[in-house]
Amino acid sequence: MRMTSIKSEREISAQRIKKIFILIAAGIIVITSRLVYLQAIFPNTKLDAEKASETIYLPGYKVKAWEEAEDSKSSIRKAFSMIRKYALSSDEESLYEKSLGRRNKKYVHLMPYVRQEIDKTKHPIETVIHERGKIISSDGVILAGNETIYDIAFLRKNFPSDPKLRDEQIDKTLSILGIDKSYRLNKKSRSIEERLKKSGNWIAAGTADHEQYLKLRKLKFDAIDYAPKLSRSHPGKLAEDTLGIANYRNNDRKNEFIGLSGLEKKYEEDLRSREEEIDTQENPDLVQTGTDENAPRNLHITIDSALQAAAQEIMAEWNKKIRPDMGMILVQETATGRMLAMATTKPTPGQNLFVENAYEPGSTLKTVAYAALLDSNSAKETDLILVGAGKSQPWKLKKFYIRDDHDHPEETVLSLSRIIETSSNIGTGKFVMTKLGAEKFYPYLEALGFGKRTEIELPGESAGRMHSLKRYKSDITLLVTSSYGHGISVTPVQLVSAYSALINDGIYNRPRLVDRIALRDGRTEYIAENTDQHRVISVETSKKVRKVLRGVMENGTGKDTKIKGYILAGKTGTAMRVSRSGKYVEGENNALFAGFFPYKNPKYTILVIFEHPEKKLHGFGAQSALPAYADMVKEIISIKHIQKDI
Numbered sequence: 125m126r127m128t129s130i131k132s133e134r135e136i137s138a139q140r141i142k143k144i145f146i147l148i149a150a151g152i153i154v155i156t157s158r159l160v161y162l163q164a165i166f167p168n169t170k171l172d173a174e175k176a177s178e179t180i181y182l183p184g185y186k187v188k189a190w191e192e193a194e195d196s197k198s199s200i201r202k203a204f205s206m207i208r209k210y211a212l213s214s215d216e217e218s219l220y221e222k223s224l225g226r227r228n229k230k231y232v233h234l235m236p237y238v239r240q241e242i243d244k245t246k247h248p249i250e251t252v253i254h255e256r257g258k259i260i261s262s263d264g265v266i267l268a269g270n271e272t273i274y275d276i277a278f279l280r281k282n283f284p285s286d287p288k289l290r291d292e293q294i295d296k297t298l299s300i301l302g303i304d305k306s307y308r309l310n311k312k313s314r315s316i317e318e319r320l321k322k323s324g325n326w327i328a329a330g331t332a333d334h335e336q337y338l339k340l341r342k343l344k345f346d347a348i349d350y351a352p353k354l355s356r357s358h359p360g361k362l363a364e365d366t367l368g369i370a371n372y373r374n375n376d377r378k379n380e381f382i383g384l385s386g387l388e389k390k391y392e393e394d395l396r397s398r399e400e401e402i403d404t405q406e407n408p409d410l411v412q413t414g415t416d417e418n419a420p421r422n423l424h425i426t427i428d429s430a431l432q433a434a435a436q437e438i439m440a441e442w443n444k445k446i447r448p449d450m451g452m453i454l455v456q457e458t459a460t461g462r463m464l465a466m467a468t469t470k471p472t473p474g475q476n477l478f479v480e481n482a483y484e485p486g487s488t489l490k491t492v493a494y495a496a497l498l499d500s501n502s503a504k505e506t507d508l509i510l511v512g513a514g515k516s517q518p519w520k521l522k523k524f525y526i527r528d529d530h531d532h533p534e535e536t537v538l539s540l541s542r543i544i545e546t547s548s549n550i551g552t553g554k555f556v557m558t559k560l561g562a563e564k565f566y567p568y569l570e571a572l573g574f575g576k577r578t579e580i581e582l583p584g585e586s587a588g589r590m591h592s593l594k595r596y597k598s599d600i601t602l603l604v605t606s607s608y609g610h611g612i613s614v615t616p617v618q619l620v621s622a623y624s625a626l627i628n629d630g631i632y633n634r635p636r637l638v639d640r641i642a643l644r645d646g647r648t649e650y651i652a653e654n655t656d657q658h659r660v661i662s663v664e665t666s667k668k669v670r671k672v673l674r675g676v677m678e679n680g681t682g683k684d685t686k687i688k689g690y691i692l693a694g695k696t697g698t699a700m701r702v703s704r705s706g707k708y709v710e711g712e713n714n715a716l717f718a719g720f721f722p723y724k725n726p727k728y729t730i731l732v733i734f735e736h737p738e739k740k741l742h743g744f745g746a747q748s749a750l751p752a753y754a755d756m757v758k759e760i761i762s763i764k765h766i767q768k769d770i
Contacts, residue, residue, distance in 0.1 A: 248403075249401050249402065249403060250401070250402050251399055251400070251401055251402075252399070252400045252401075252402055252410070252412070252413070252414035253397065253398075253399050254397055254398050254399070254400065254414055254418070254419045254420055255270045255354065255397060255420070256270055256356065256370065256381045256395055256396065256397045256420055257394060257395035257396075257419075257420035257421050257422045257423060257644075258270075258422045258423070259367055259387060259388075259395070259422070259423045259425060260422055260423065260424050260425070261362075261425060261427050261428060261429040261432070262424070262425065262426050262427060262428050262429075262462075262464075262639060263428055263429050263430065265359075265360075265362075265429035266359055267358065267359070267360075267362050267363055267367055267425070267427065267429070268356060268357070268358055268367050268370070268388070269356075269357050269359065270354055270355070270356060270357060271333070271334065271354070271355055271357040272334065272352050272353070272354060272355070273331055273332065273333055273334075273337075273352070273353060273354075273355040274331065274332045274336075274337050274350045274351060274352050274353070275328070275331055275350075275351040275353060276297070276301060276328075276329040276330050276331065276332050276340065276348060276349070276350065276351075277326055277327055277328050277329055277348075277349045277351070278294070278297075278326075278327040278329055278347050278348065278349070279325065279326065279346075279347050279348075279349050280325045280326070280327065280347075281325055282346040282347040283347045284347075290347075293343070293345045293347060296343060296345075297329060297340065297343070297345065297348060298329065298330075300332070300336050300339045300340055300343075301329060301330040301331075301332060301336060302330075302336075303329070303330055326349070329348075332350075337350065356369075356370045356371070356381055356388075360429070360433065361471070362427070362429055362432045362433060362436070363427050363432050363465075363466060363467075364471050364473040365386070365466065365467075365468055365471055365472055365473060365475060365476060365477065365478070366386055366387060366427065366466050366476065366478075366582070366637065367386050367387050367388060367473070368383060368384065368385035368386015368387055368388040368389055368390075368473060368474060368476075369383070369384045369385050369386065369388060369473050369474045370382065370383045370384065370388040370395070371384055381396075381397060382396070383395065383396075384474065385473070385474040385475070385476070385583065386473070386474070386476060386582060386583070387423060387425065387581065387582070387637065387638075389583055390581050390582065390583055391423050391581075391638075391641070394420065394421040394423060394641050395420055395421065395423060396420060397420060398418060398419065398420055400414045400415065400418040400419075402414060402415075416643050416644045416645045416647075417643065419643070419644040420644075421641045421642060421643060421644075421649060422641070422642050422643075422644065423638065423641060424638070424639045424640045424641070424642060425637050425638055425639060426457070426462035426463050426464060426636060426637050426638065426639055427463065427464065427465065427466070427637070428455075428464045428465060430763045431455055431464050431465040431759070431760065431763060432464075432465045432466070432467065434465070434756070434759035434760075434763065435453050435455060435465040435466070435467035435756060435759075436467040436471070438453060438467070438752060438755045438756055438759070439451055439452070439453055439467045439468060439469045439752075440469070441755075442469065442734070442748070442752050442755075443469035443470070445742075446734060446737035446738055446739060446742040446748055447737065447738035447739075448469060448734040448735050448736060448737045448738070448742075448748075449735045449736045450468065450469060450470065450477065450481075450733075450734075450735040451468065451469035451732075451733065451734045451735065451752075452466070452467065452468045452469070452477060452478060452616060452732070452733050453465070453466075453467050453730070453731070453732050453733075453752060453753075453756060454466050454478060454616055454617065454620045454730070454731045455728055455729070455730050455756065455760075456620050456621065456624050456635065456728070456729045456730075456731075457624075457727065457728065457729075458624045458627055458628050458720060458726045458727055458728060458729045459624075459628055459633075459726075459727070460633055460654070461621060461624060461633030461634055461635045461636055461654060462635075462636060462637075462639070463580075463617075463635055463636065463637050464728070466478050476582045476583070476584055476585075477616075478582070478615065478616045478617050479578075479580060479582050479584065479585040479586060479615050479616075479617050480584050480585070480586055480615075481586070481615065481616070482586050482588040482589060482613040482614060482615050483613060483614065483615075483616070483699065483714055483716070483733060483735070484609055484610055484611075484612065484613050484699040484700070484702060484714070485609040485612070485613075485614050485619055485697060485699065485716065486608070486609040486610070486697035486698050486699030486714070486716055486745070487547045487549075487608055487609055487695065487696060487697040487698060487699075487716075487745070488609060488619065488623075488695050488696075488697035488716050488717075488718045488745075489606070489607070489608060489609035489612070489697075490543075490544055490547065490552045490607070490608050490609065490695065491544065491623070491626060491669060491672075491673065491695050491718070492568060492569065492572060492622065492626070493552050493555070493556050493560070493565070493607045493608070494540065494541075494543075494544050494552075494669065494672060495568065495626055495660075495661050495665055495666075495668075495669050496556075496560060496564065496565050496568040496661075497540065497555055497556070497559060497560055498540075498661075498665045498668055498669075499568070499630075499661040499662055499665040500560065500564045500568075502559040502560045502564060503540055503555060503559045503560075504540065505539065505540050505541040505668060505672070506539050506540070506541070507539065507540050507555075507559075508537050508538065508539050509537070509538065509540075509543070509551055509554050509555060509558075510536060510537050510554075511528070511532075511535075511536060511537065511538050511543070511548050511550045511551040511554070512536055512550060513531055513532065513533045513536055514527075514528040514530055514531040514532040514533070514548070514550075515527050515528050515529060515530055515531045516531050518550075519550045519553070519554070521553070521600070521601055521604060522600070522601055524601055524605075526549055526550055526553055526604065526605070527549065527550070528546075528547075528548050528549050528550055529547065529549070529698065529744075532546060532548075538551050540555060541672050541675060543555065544672050544675070544676065544680075544695070545672065545675045545676050545679050545680030545681070546680050546681065547676075547680065547681050547695075547696060549608045552607050552608045553604035553605070553607055553608060554604075555607075556603065556604060556607035557600060557603065557604050557607075561603075562593060562596035562597040562603050563593070563597065565596070565603070565607070566593045566596055568660065568661075569590060569612075571632065571658065571660040572618075572621075572622040572625055572626075572632065572660055573618050573621055573622060573632065574588060574590050574612065574614055574618060574622070575587060575588060575589070575590030578615075578617055578618055578621060578634060578635050579634060579656070580617055580634070580635045580636060580637060581636060581637045581638050582637065585615070585617075586615055588612075588613045588614045588615050588618055589612065589613040590612055590613075591606075591611075591612075609697060609699055610699065610700070613702075616731055616733055617635050619718060619731055620635070620718065620729055620730075620731040621633070621634075621635045623718045623719075623720065623729050623731065624720075624729040625660050625661075626660070626661065626666060626669045627666065627669065627670055627673075627720045627726050627729060628666070628726070629663045629666045630659050630660050630661035630662055630663060630665060630666040631657060631658070631659055631660070632656070632657065632658050632659070632660050633654050633656075633657050634654055634655065634656035634657070636652055636654070638652050639651070639652055640652060670693060670720075670723070670726070673693040673694050673695055673719065673720070674691060674692075674693040674723060676693070676694065676695055676696065677691075677692040677693055677694065677719075681696045681745075681746050682694065682696055682717075682746060682750055684746070685746075685750050685751060685753075685754050687754060687757060687758060687761075689768035689769070689770050690721075690722070690723075690757070690761065690766075690768060690769055690770060691722070691723035691724070691769050691770060692719065692721070692723070692753075692754065692757065693719055693720055693721070693723050694717055694718055694719020694720065694730070694750070694753060695717070695718055695719065696716070696717055696744070696745035696746045696749070696750055697715070697716035697717065697718065697745045697749070698713050698714070698715060698716070698743065698744045698745050699713065699714045699716065700712070700713060700714075701713060701714055701735070701736050711740065712736045712743070713736065713737075713740075713743030713744065714733060714734065714735050714736065714743070715732075715733070715734040715737060715742060715743050715744055715745045715747070715748045715749040716731070716732065716733050716734075716745050716749050717730075717731070717732045717745045717746075717749035717750045717752070717753045718730070718731045718732075719753050721757050721760060721766075722766055722769055723769060724769050728760055730753050730756050730757070732749040732750075732752045732753050732756075733749065734748050734749055734752075
């Protein structure tokens with residue numbers, strides 16, 4: 125009896141377990157079938173036309189009541205409502221409720237991607253492809269934008285039968301495109317006949333801008349084929365080095381440009397073209413333009429288009445005069461660090477030589493030594509030191525001879541100010557060695573940004589080269605030569621920013637190129653702030669620096685350059701050229717000049733560098749870089765209407 129009872133209990137338990145499994149399996153089958161029906165597990169399945177035709181749309185306020193009524197009739201619907209509430213985030217739930225008025229009753233529990241498919245059957249969606257964002261100067265000129273250009277080709281089948289007429293048409297077309305007739309559509313083939321024999325039905329000719337396109341249209345040649353495409357444009361070809369290059373992504377003929385260098389690369393995320401889907405029924409006005417919020421951003425930069433154009437013209441003129449390997453001019457807003465103009469003798473889009481190249485600053489660094497001596501109370505501007513007769517009477521320091529660039533037999537003893545005015549290497553070195561020392565000098569070099577990147581908004585920036593404090597303390601010769609700009613290298617942006625700090629009451633501002641990033645409608649999304657503003661020297665020392673730089677122009681190495689009615693101020697510099705191997709090249713110099721303007725209210729800091737001019741005489745700062753600085757000052761006077769100060 126007992127055994128029978130135990131067996132009976134086991135059978136009952138097994139039956140119960142079997143029923144539970146059957147119920148679970150049935151539940152899984154029902155839920156899975158429902159999910160399949162709802163397409164929730166098939167996100168890529170599109171709704172077909174038959175289902176779309178069965179769609180019933182209700183106002184939102186009716187659908188919610190309908191939902192609740194349907195839920196009360198079906199426990200399965202209640203379960204799915206619970207699943208939806210737990211599965212969707214609060215944002216998705218809000219979006220779900222907003223969309224109820226356009227929902228199909230049968231698919232009321234579908235996930236958002238299915239809802240979008242349903243919406244598209246009733247509300248056609250158009251894709252808007254936005255053009256790449258613009259780069260705009262501080263005075264509102266578009267420096268980088270977009271334009272439609274045309275790939276021009278000849279259709280062989282549409283050529284006139286008369287060979288003479290055909291040749292005339294080809295020649296006229298090539299003339300408008302700016303292609304020499306001898307090019308004849310192929311560099312390897314001057315003969316049209318030869319080219320046509322080798323070609324198929326389609327012969328590439330060149331690319332036309334809008335103006336050329338209009339001229340070609342007037343020719344009314346059936347043989348010309350026009351293939352429009354979007355191109356990145358640079359009206360006026362201003363600041364191309366700084367802007368950089370944006371080219372087609374994977375040779376795509378859409379407007380999907382990608383920034384490859386310069387600001388185009390640095391701000392790719394803001395400038396890049398974007399796609400946006402527009403509901404044509406809800407927003408018919410946005411079908412062509414898209415929304416401002418989803419369009420690419422425009423980059424507003426610090427470059428002043430008028431000053432930039434003037435700087436480029438000056439560099440082009442000096443390139444013809446002295447044939448340097450490279451020349452550049454930088455104009456910075458003294459009080460803020462904003463770069464107003466950056467031009468080279470050989471504009472090279474894709475290269476930012478202003479931050480990539482580093483040069484020995486030569487005598488322009490003597491101004492830093494002067495400021496450090498005064499600011500640290502190590503010397504006064506009237507203190508005297510023996511320098512000897514100059515070039516013919518060098519100073520022997522250990523194994524090295526230090527010379528001045530010229531003789532001054534009547535000034536064998538010079539004051540600190542006079543040392544800067546006459547640009548004495550011996551005087552500067554002796555003052556730094558005996559009065560200042562490495563421990564006092566080094567912090568000023570650091571505070572002015574030498575030996576580290578400025579973090580200006582350009583890729584590929586160099587930190588230049590500055591040795592450690594330990595090295596300067598142990599090597600007195602290196603300390604002395606560095607005081608007049610040898611054995612240290614700086615980028616042009618580092619040097620112009622250091623001069624701005626010395627002139628700007630001693631306040632250093634990080635150099636920058638970007639003012640703000642804005643939406644297409646002009647609303648500001650981001651505005652630049654100076655995150656590295658600090659004091660380097662006192663206000664009083666800064667006044668003395670400005671005064672001695674005026675003395676350079678009136679009584680020193682710059683006295684031969686004048687602009688009637690205006691006070692000029694700055695420091696000449698000459699440095700031996702350093703080869704790629706790091707060795708000095710005998711007889712090859714770089715010429716520099718760093719100055720500011722106007723004298724009484726400094727607004728513009730100007731740096732000019734010429735790398736190895738063709739004529740040896742022009743390798744000195746006073747003979748080339750200084751006159752180029754004066755040319756830039758004249759342009760500033762004209763453009764900004766600066767009143768005379770004498």
